[in-house]
Amino acid sequence: MSYDTIVVGGGLVGAAIARGLCKLGEKVLVLDEGDVAFRASRGNFGLVWVQSKGDGMPEYARWSRHSADVWPEFSQDLLEETGIDTAYHKAGGAHLCLSEEAWERQSALIKRMHNVHGAAEYGAVMIERKELDTMLPGLGPDVVGASWSPHDGHASPLYLLRALHDSIARSGGEYRAEARVEGIAKEGSGYRVTTRAGSFSGAKVVLAAGLGNRSLGPLVGLEVPVFPQKGQILVTERTEMKFSMPTLFVRQTDEGSFLLGDSHEDAGFDLTSRPGIMADIATRAIRSFPFLKNLRLIRSWAALRVMSPDGFPIYQQSESHPGVFSVNCHSGVTLAGAHARTLAPMIARGRLEEPMSAFSRKRLHVQAH
Amino acid sequence: MFKRIKATETPRVSFSFEGQPIEASTGDTVASALMLSGQTHFRNTPISQSERGPFCMMGVCFECLVEIDGIPNRQACMIPVREGMVVRRQKGAIGVETE
Ligand SMILES: Cc1cc2nc3c(=O)[nH]c(=O)nc-3n(C[C@H](O)[C@H](O)[C@H](O)COP(=O)(O)OP(=O)(O)OC[C@H]3O[C@@H](n4cnc5c(N)ncnc54)[C@H](O)[C@@H]3O)c2cc1C
Ligand code: FES
Numbered sequence: 001m002s003y004d005t006i007v008v009g010g011g012l013v014g015a016a017i018a019r020g021l022c023k024l025g026e027k028v029l030v031l032d033e034g035d036v037a038f039r040a041s042r043g044n045f046g047l048v049w050v051q052s053k054g055d056g057m058p059e060y061a062r063w064s065r066h067s068a069d070v071w072p073e074f075s076q077d078l079l080e081e082t083g084i085d086t087a088y089h090k091a092g093g094a095h096l097c098l099s100e101e102a103w104e105r106q107s108a109l110i111k112r113m114h115n116v117h118g119a120a121e122y123g124a125v126m127i128e129r130k131e132l133d134t135m136l137p138g139l140g141p142d143v144v145g146a147s148w149s150p151h152d153g154h155a156s157p158l159y160l161l162r163a164l165h166d167s168i169a170r171s172g173g174e175y176r177a178e179a180r181v182e183g184i185a186k187e188g189s190g191y192r193v194t195t196r197a198g199s200f201s202g203a204k205v206v207l208a209a210g211l212g213n214r215s216l217g218p219l220v221g222l223e224v225p226v227f228p229q230k231g232q233i234l235v236t237e238r239t240e241m242k243f244s245m246p247t248l249f250v251r252q253t254d255e256g257s258f259l260l261g262d263s264h265e266d267a268g269f270d271l272t273s274r275p276g277i278m279a280d281i282a283t284r285a286i287r288s289f290p291f292l293k294n295l296r297l298i299r300s301w302a303a304l305r306v307m308s309p310d311g312f313p314i315y316q317q318s319e320s321h322p323g324v325f326s327v328n329c330h331s332g333v334t335l336a337g338a339h340a341r342t343l344a345p346m347i348a349r350g351r352l353e354e355p356m357s358a359f360s361r362k363r364l365h366v367q368a369h
Numbered sequence: 370m371f372k373r374i375k376a377t378e379t380p381r382v383s384f385s386f387e388g389q390p391i392e393a394s395t396g397d398t399v400a401s402a403l404m405l406s407g408q409t410h411f412r413n414t415p416i417s418q419s420e421r422g423p424f425c426m427m428g429v430c431f432e433c434l435v436e437i438d439g440i441p442n443r444q445a446c447m448i449p450v451r452e453g454m455v456v457r458r459q460k461g462a463i464g465v466e467t468e
Pocket of ligand 1: 009032033043329330
C-alpha cells in the first residue's frame, strides 16, 4: 500500500495540510506521536491574528493576511462538511495599550505595517480610549487606547483541530496515533517511513511534527532550527457574553469563559504552570478589565510555541530528498486557512512556488552572518 | 437512588437546597449530601440549559456546579456541608457587572 503523501504530525499544521491534500484527491496518511509529545495545537489561545504579524518580513504579513482572508470560507466549508463549528468570528481584534509608552510603541508598529502593506490594504488603526469604550465593556483606568484591525478574529483551536481530523477521515485520509516516526529512507522514487506502529511508503513526505521536526529534518537533509517558547493560559468560569471581539491578552470564548494569556518564556521543554507568570497574566488582564477580578479561575496550563530564530514560518523542500517538505510556524491557528488552501496545493504539485521562497530556512543563514 | 454503605455516627447538619431543608452528616460533601437526598439536577448548562448533576465526584468535570451562600459556580463535590448553608441550582451562565 503506497500513499501519495505521508504527513508526519497531526497537530494544526499537519492536519490543515493533510486536509488540503485530501481535498485535491490525494491518498494521505497522517502519522502522529501521542499525548507524550509537545502539542501546541492543544494548548493555544485561539487567535486568528494579523495586525502585528510580519514586522520585518512583508511576505509574512501578506501570508497571514491571506490566511485571514480565506478563513471565513475555510471555516464554513468545514462546518458544512463535518457539522463541526470552529467558532470562528472575524469580529476584528484589539491590542490594548496600558500606558502612553505602549501606545507610542504600538502606533509606531502600525505605521511601519502600513508602509509594508499600503494603508488601504492593511486596515489596522489606532483607536483612542473614548471610542474604544464603545467597542469593549469594562475597560480599566490604565487603558490608553488600542490598535485594532478588522482582519483579526478568533476561533476554538480544539474544534478546529477536530473538524480538520473529521474532514480528513471523511475524504478517505488515514490517521494513526502512537506512530512516532523514527526513520525515513529513500525507496524507489519515494520514501519508506518507519514508525513504532509499522512502516509505510509514500511518494511525498511532509514533516509537520512541530518541535519534533528539529530531529526529523536531519534524516532527510533538512535543518529545522525550531525551539520551544513557553506560554501559559488561565481560564475563568463561564459568564454571560460580554465581549463582541477578542483582544491580544483576553478573549471570551463562545461558551462564555474568559481566556487570559500571552506570556512568553524561554524555559526549555518545561510544561509546568508557575505562579509568578500566572500572577503577571492575571494582573495585566485585571488592569485591562477590572471586572475580571471577581471571576473564579477554573483551569490553567502551559504549552510550548514552536519558534524559529526570527519568529517567521519555515517552509522548505529537501534538496537531497526531493518530495520531502518541512513546515513550521508559530501561528498555526491563524495560518490554518492558508496551509489548507494554498500551501497544500503547492505540496501536491511538488514545488513551493512564490512567495514561499521567502520562508526558506536559508534566510536564517543570511541573517546570522 | 443512592444509599450510604454504612450508617455514620457523625453529628447531623442541616442546610437548604432551593429552599428545601436537607439533612446530612458532618463530612459529607454538598454533592454527596444532595444525591443521598435524591437530588440529581444541580445545574443548567450555560449554552443549551440542559440539566446536569455530578459526574466525576473528584473536582475535574465541573458538572456539579451550584450556588453556595450567594457565590456562583462552586463545585459541590469539593465542598463539605456546613450547618445553615444556602445552596441553589446554578442556572446557566452568571451575570457580570462591567461598570
Ligand atoms: C500558549 C500558546 C498560545 C498560542 N496562541 C496562538 C494563537 O492565539 N493563534 C495562533 O495562530 N497560534 C497560537 N499558538 C501557536 C499554535 O498553537 C502553533 O503554531 C500550532 O499549534 C503548531 O502546530 P503544529 O502542528 O506545528 O505543532 P503541534 O501541535 O506541536 O503538533 C505536532 C504534532 O507532531 C507530533 N509529532 C512530534 N514528533 C513526532 C514524530 N517523530 N513522529 C510523529 N509525530 C510526531 C506530535 O504528536 C504532535 O501532534 C500558540 C501557542 C502556544 C503554546
Ligand atoms: S462532580 Fe465532577 S467536578 Fe464535581
